[in-house]
Amino acid sequence: MHKRNYLALLLALFLLLSACSVPKEENPDDAAAAEAESPADIAGTPEEAPEPVEEPEEEPVEEPAAPQYLLPAWDEALPSLWESFDGLFKVGAAVNTDQLKPDTDFYRTVTKHYNVFVTENEMKPMYVNPAEGTFNFTAPDQFVAFGEEVGATLRGHTLIWHSQAPDWWFRGSGENGRATREELLSRMETYITEVMTRYQGRVAVWDVVNEAFSDQGKGLRMEDEGSQYAAIIGDLDGDGNLNDYIEQAFYLADAADPDAQLIINDYSLENGDAKLDSFYESVKGMLEKGVPIDGAGIQAHIQIGWPSVATFEKAIEKLASLKEYNPDFKVQITELDVSIFAWDDQSKIKEMTPQLQAELATRYADLFDMFRRQAEKGNLDMVVTWGVYDGRSWLDNYPVSGRVNAPLLFDRQMNAKPAFWGVVDRTKIPDACAEVQTAQ
């Protein structure tokens, strides 16, 4: 070929190629892709070009439905627990002062739902009176200030108890280094007077004596079941009965704050067995003598399947019949929680399936229906749960170490459980459980 023709052909070819190729940058949609593509891709011949890949059909993404039931405990859309029973009985919870910081979700939760508070541990003698003559009121003062600020009724827990007493309490100048009757009576007087007068008119209800009865229905708890009170103080009035230390405690409490409601508190009374009978007989005897006892506290650390609501209700009725001896006598539920395990079940964890949630919710619904009936009869004036949410319950690790429980109305994230709905509106249990299913 002639050299000029050859050049002309080259020029023509160049022009043709330039006209056919659309520079990538000219297509704005592809601009970013062009940057990302490798030079090898761009240089590919038509034969090498990959088949156009079919875009997979996009699965419609289902938006999770906004929760209607399992809402945060402080959410305004949830009914308030105390308002749900207003005029029937008060509703409370055990708290710890480190949880009571204003402007927190916990604070918003407790002020929304409860009109009664009690300290879980901080008003027990081992913390308040750690050494003879030394009183530590820091936490109790904070608790009482909180209660006054929010206008709640406060329970003082607890004055006379064999457990969580300071080390020095039962030691003294008696035989084997034990406190004498006089020493122990004088300590009781100092303690009850000091603590109750400090909070006179501010703490309305006191668990004056806690867990004083034998688990075997043998009457009083004695040394074989961990209490030295009866053995040390003995029979002061010579009536052959060793409950004099209980009587003294109530007289002292009444003298310190005559307007306070004075409660004798114990566990397992709701099971309706020999322990209830001996508790009842003893309190009846004291009321007949004029001991100022204003009510019986049923702790109610119960389980999902035990005892039956009917048995529990009979126990309330039996104790409430003591109003024959003191017309103001009331029953209070003081430490309610519903373990999802049998007491000594050694399993460490149980999945909160919708079925288990429904079972717990129904259990709570049946209980609160019964509490309502009892309040309507004038038998019951207060129901307190032992804690607020599952994330901080004494039943984690107790009585089985490492066991994770779910005994309360709010879950570990402090969201309402179906059990919450069981308490405020049992017709909502199925929908709340359906929401558990969706969330899982």
Ligand code: XIL
């Ligand atoms: C429990 C507290 O919840 C625990 O934190 C503590 O370690 C032991 O005491 N009956 C009562 C309560 O009267 O004081 C107990 O509280 C639970 C059983």
